[in-house]
Amino acid sequence: MATNRPHRLVGFLESRKNLTGSACGLAGVVLTLTGLAGPYWPVVVAGLYGAGALLAPPERPAPPDFPDPSAQLEEVRGDFGRLRGYLADVELPPAAEERLAGLTGLLAGLLEPGWVAEVLAADPEGLHAVSRAVRQDVPEAVDAYLRTRWWTRLTPGQQPPEAHLERQLALLRGEAERLADRLRDAEARRQESHTRYLEDRSEH
Structure with a gap:
């Protein structure tokens, strides 16, 4: 003391x-x-x-210094690179491989450096959804498939694990597509707002 x-x-x-x-x-x-x-x-x-x-105004503690959205996006982009390295070493059935390729392609497009990623960084919910898919959902789905496939070989006759994997990847692809649609709609509304602004300005 x-x-x-x-x-x-x-x-x-x-x-x-x-x-x-x-x-x-x-x-x-x-x-x-x-x-x-x-x-x-x-x-x-x-x-x-x-x-x-x-x-005198009261003293107040400084707020926590959390990373800004652009720094968070860079971290997710780095984790996505590590995820792709992990997936490159995994052997999946053709149907699941195709679904996974579609999903990772969409995620890569959202995380590609440029104006699209800037739009994503400005959307906290969207950035969280992409982060969750990269860091949790995709690796968990693939790892669960690999584990279950081994057990299925010991006890055949059960529901094939690739059916669950394909369904999970389809659901994740749907979430990513809805996010992309939402970001696209936001840009469309921005464009429409600018059109209305120019129209209102020309009338005065």
Whole structure:
């Protein structure tokens, strides 16, 4: 506890309350030197200091320094590169391979550096959806298939694991397509708004 006292003292000396109170107290000293405070100058100086300290805005802690959307997008892009390296070493049935290629192609288009990625970075929900697909959904679907396929070989006759994998990849592709449609619609609305703005401006 004792080691924190010097830090607290320095913090108080640098606080808005102390600085504002000191400035008001200095004004009281000026009044004293000019003779306006009279014999009650200690009360005037102390009163002005207290009034300044009360009027000062309260201290507030700085908000957390979270990475901005562009930095988050770069992290997701790097993770997507690692995911593609993992998928390159995985052997999947042709139908599942085709569905996976369609999904990863769509994700690659959304993450491609340029204006499309900038639109994605400005959409927190969309960026979260892509991040979840890259970091969780796709690797989990593929890994679960590989694990289940091994067990199916020991106990044949069960539902083929590739059926679940194909269904999962189709669902993920649908989510990615809906996201792309939503981002496209946002750009279309932006274009329409600019048209209306130019039309309204030409009428005046």
